[in-house]
Amino acid sequence: MSQNSSMPANPGINLRGAVDLSALKNRSAAGDGAAGGGSPYAVDVNEQSFQEFVGLSQRVPVVVSLGSGRSNQSAVLNRVLERLMNDFGGKIALGRVDADTNAQIAQAFGVTVIPTVIALVKGQPVPLFEGDMPEDQIRTFLDELLKVAASNGVTGSLGGAPGAEPAEPAPLPPLHQAAFDAIEAGDLAAAQAAYEKALAEMPADADAKVGLAQVHLMRRVADLDADQAEALRTRAASEPDDAEAQLAVADLDVTGGHVEDAFARLVTYISLHFGPEREIARVRLLELYDVVGTADPRVAKSRQALARALF
Incomplete structure (x- = not known):
């Protein structure tokens, strides 16, 4: 799906990364x-x-x-x-x-x-x-x-005494900064390329993986207007076997903050289908887990439901 340079830089998605303590x-x-x-x-x-x-x-x-x-x-x-x-x-x-x-x-x-x-x-x-x-x-x-x-290796500190001046946040790695700047500018293709390059250089870069998942989601929903979104929801409701519609509505739900609805939709689809469509839905669900944040309790709850659906 092509990018839309007029879209908001952040359509309802929390851009994760290093938390500014x-x-x-x-x-x-x-x-x-x-x-x-x-x-x-x-x-x-x-x-x-x-x-x-x-x-x-x-x-x-x-x-x-x-x-x-x-x-x-x-x-x-x-x-x-x-x-x-x-x-x-x-x-x-x-x-x-x-x-x-x-x-x-x-x-x-x-x-x-x-x-x-x-x-x-x-x-x-x-x-x-x-x-x-x-x-x-x-x-x-x-x-x-x-x-x-x-x-468990968690020994940090928020730092400073009450009333002290806060420390400057650590700078982002260059490719992460490039991706963030590209998102701010509405250039999602450039942001995707920056995150992909970061992962090619360091496959274990968890923040780049999350950033890439978010950019993928942003690009998938970038060109959808309200009428198209409503048509997708109608299609998904009337055609429960339509994988494309179910995946699209799950994307819309996550960007709209209806995270549990998105997860439940895909888990239900996975539980009722087999073959390539099931694997596509599973991969998409895992990517949405990254978008929401794997520490989010809603993700942990959905992972349990996914395990039951698969096994």
Whole structure:
């Protein structure tokens, strides 16, 4: 499919890559943490920003506090956690999630009690506790979390003391920067070429693989207007065996933020079909996992469903 140079540089897709850790402090300094008492190592996380926050767990363990804006218990717990984040000096990050308005995150973790606190290390959940907990016991949990993180090679820091100037983010590798610049300019073909060259030079370059998957998706949907998208959805609904239509609608769902719908559509297609079409759908689904982020809990859930469909 040809590129459309007039398309937005980023049509609803989060361009993954190295997470700018200083952004955590910048958001807090701008007032993000003021509602909960304040910490430069705590942010409010929603369904749109959750993937980026999970990415931090490759560098430092992150704590996810799932509460409710209607719960005083949640507010008190978050203030305690924020104080502890300051005490740990950036060795742990805190994400506050309002489960009322971000139900998908709560569902992904199987949360039934509010508040619930869960940690993530390299994208993998580490259950901590539910409900009330004395501050000294929470501190003990966090001490143990740091040990678990260290045993998995996660020993980074967000850096700096509260109020300190954030460090400049590390520059992207040249080919990654070229790809990013090309995306910003709307030149998706050039972005694809840059990522392909990066992978040819270093096949294990995970960020280039993800970037390439995102550019592939962007190119597939670039020329579709609203009428064409609606026609594809109608076709997919009336012709469940039409692989091309099912794949196209899955692309549209991911770009529109309906990730679970996209995954479920392709898993269902895979479970009901065999032969080359099934393999094409499986490969496309794996690529969409890369687009969304393999640490995303929705990906982990879909992988389980895919395994059942295949075996």
